[in-house]
Amino acid sequence: AKLYKAAAEKAVETTAKPANLSGYTRVKQELVAPPFAPAHEQVATGGPKIIEITMETTERLMVVDEDTGASVWALTFNGSVPGPLIICHEGDMVELTLRNPADSMMEHNIDFHASTGALGGGGLTHVYPGEEAVLRWKATKPGCFTYHCAPGGAMIPYHVAHGMNGAVMVLPRDGLKDKDGNPLRYDSIAYIGEQDYYLPKDENGEYKYYETAGDDYADSIEAMRTLTPTHCVFNGAVGALTGENALRAKVGETVLMIHNQANRDSRPHLIGGHGNYVWEASFTESPMQDMETWFVRGGCAVAAMYTFEQPGVYAYVNHNLIEGVLLGATAHFVVDGEWDNELMEQVVAPRAFST
């Protein structure tokens, strides 16, 4: 907290010149729940914008795995894990109103990896229950970037590991490009947040239930020190993106998969597909091509683009398969269209053979 005061001090000095906002157009961005993306342009039209958004720091009890009854008092932005995807273009400003509901148990703030100064805004947005703050920052670097709550000290990993993180995508004004400068466009975005939970267990090995947000603090800190998550899930819970909740596409369609992991390394893989274009670093870099499995440095959001060539079900997993399958990091894409026997053919279906 002392650190945050020090970081904030400089930012509120009266000697700093007021910002010149002329030339910017104000627009509102309606945030939507993951795995969806807000309405946006891939190529910016018009001049730079000040994009107004609002987020609430909601604390809610979430079931993480119905099979075991594992639950968590999730700390969230707008009620979802991950928090909503924000999209702007390089040169735009993001103006966030951050509200902490009066019935919250905890203070929250927000650190935008995409921004510059004051601990990514963390020093300027410290809201207690019943408080709001407004932060404006300029998107100077293109790429996908994590944001997360970082209220100070041990509360930083505690809030992040309770779901309080999400992503901003800062598009180049003229959109995404391959290494030769050719435009790359997508038909849809799949916004996937991977969450590592460290859920405390009782002496019988059963996941513990807590009455209120924050009650699990001491147990959680102890669990986190093992560096071994009990769950690695997409979009907050086991099965949040499978079965009825599976993502959908068609052969020939291009999906931009945005993977956010605010804390722990991950290695996404699309079973049966590829990362045709992958931006692990930023959109300033040319995308890497034809990857089997890409990497999310813990504390990053990355983007990977794929055009489906075959119908069927694709699993998108953290390819540490223990994490992908046993700990929960699996999503499904259900893709419609016509099978291409040239790309793959079952020449002989499974049948008995004799030697």
Add this chain to the structure above:
Amino acid sequence: AKLYKAAAEKAVETTAKPANLSGYTRVKQELVAPPFAPAHEQVATGGPKIIEITMETTERLMVVDEDTGASVWALTFNGSVPGPLIICHEGDMVELTLRNPADSMMEHNIDFHASTGALGGGGLTHVYPGEEAVLRWKATKPGCFTYHCAPGGAMIPYHVAHGMNGAVMVLPRDGLKDKDGNPLRYDSIAYIGEQDYYLPKDENGEYKYYETAGDDYADSIEAMRTLTPTHCVFNGAVGALTGENALRAKVGETVLMIHNQANRDSRPHLIGGHGNYVWEASFTESPMQDMETWFVRGGCAVAAMYTFEQPGVYAYVNHNLIEGVLLGATAHFVVDGEWDNELMEQVVAPRAFST
């Protein structure tokens, strides 16, 4: 298993056009055990090929560490951990006959990261003991790619963590190149599969022995949830590539080291040497140069090229040195040739000194 049926359904629709195989030449590739590579051309001659290979899903009891007696009922492709290296060129087709011996305990299949559709072929190759299937897929992306068994659910990490994985190298038709387009050629391939095992122990801390493949299932799943392997070994067992089994080269020779890790991140390092050219992503990307230690995103095969400049013994390790030394991930290259004092010289051999 339901997922696999869904993935398979699309692939066997009768409406799909038959593949046009005219213009392809059929050849057989004799697979060999690691660390060796099958006979192949670095630059493709002639038109595209259909490369016929056969693999058996062999289950066998393997000693992992003679010192401790640790053993595992390895699930394998062709009896080795990793499974054999397959080599083709971009534009070729691979036609695999996969046979599950009648005396197997378990069902198996194969997911090729290099392929497109049906869960990488996993949906089309589900063979029970005594069954065979034939899968053909087209290599459209150049690079080194993992393949592995993925029979569904918790069996996926279980089979992979029991050794059931290997690599395909899809070479560009005109061979490997540096970032300026100059050809890069190798004198030999060292194919190294890193295997993380999670071997169950009894209450005395001794590694457990099991009568049959699959008997360790419940214990293994529990051990895997710790995310902490008991062993990280190259080519199936501690010491499989050291001592009498060390790899051999000469000063001036260029080796292409192919490192497969189907599940867990690794960071290979050649002690006393470098990664002169490293392809972490694919062969579509230019290689990274002059790396001290490179990265294998878990669920990847990568290639690194080095030309030996000094004679002596080189250790090739996973440079998490706990994993490299204590858990087993060490191989040796024994290199013959003449020492170059310009590159390195022992100016003063260890001797007593006085202050």
Add this chain to the structure above:
Amino acid sequence: AKLYKAAAEKAVETTAKPANLSGYTRVKQELVAPPFAPAHEQVATGGPKIIEITMETTERLMVVDEDTGASVWALTFNGSVPGPLIICHEGDMVELTLRNPADSMMEHNIDFHASTGALGGGGLTHVYPGEEAVLRWKATKPGCFTYHCAPGGAMIPYHVAHGMNGAVMVLPRDGLKDKDGNPLRYDSIAYIGEQDYYLPKDENGEYKYYETAGDDYADSIEAMRTLTPTHCVFNGAVGALTGENALRAKVGETVLMIHNQANRDSRPHLIGGHGNYVWEASFTESPMQDMETWFVRGGCAVAAMYTFEQPGVYAYVNHNLIEGVLLGATAHFVVDGEWDNELMEQVVAPRAFST
């Protein structure tokens, strides 16, 4: 040890041609303690140099965390964790005199990832207490490279995990450049070594104290096998680079952050800033730009360049926030200058709101 003898044998053959050192100028480099860098040129003037340095393998009891009293018998180069930063240019030679004080308990050596042959010099520098050796090697690859003690077998991870590692920076002769060939210069270097410790605890969960270096050997090996560090710290101890020890800079100044991690992956992030230019691989590669969080493959040193745009306190962390906050991997930069409201503004300071 047998391996080291094998590696050394080739290097001391009498048939090897003597090195031709004509054309080199001899200079001494005074090594300094981290986080500082020795005096050096960013662009080399004059011809290649033989850079003479001296290091002592000092064993000392260090407090790792004052709060808990956790301590370690650190094994060091020159008394600090990490060992001193060495700087040369591509084409230079480094000539190291390595001295093991007579009162040491253990033998030590040094493996330079930047060098070529004899296990990075490890085979030629095996000094017992009271011994010295002199090694000369040529810097043929530009980049930041780890060096570390590697006395053989389980002693390798033991010595490295007790602090015995550091970094060499081999600059291109004409200095650092961006991808278009434009020069990149820095005003200062922040040399940060991340150390994973695996400190043994007693049956009450208290960190154990040992009388002498090496006494913790058996306990340490057991702790390392968990692959779960008790501490991940910068420059040897919790708080070594925060508070009074924080790093300092001014708005407009450019800092080159050199991060060494000799054993375990890390993912540095500058809270409120970015990696404007990041060299994860080598200086042969163009730097990656605009990264939120970069990656240190375990067993690597990497460089990241940032120009401060806002005043205030910046935290530089391993962005696995459990490791960064709970295990200690946090440093602070205190930056003076004028706040820029255009980049970020606290439009509304935290205040009560009503619905």
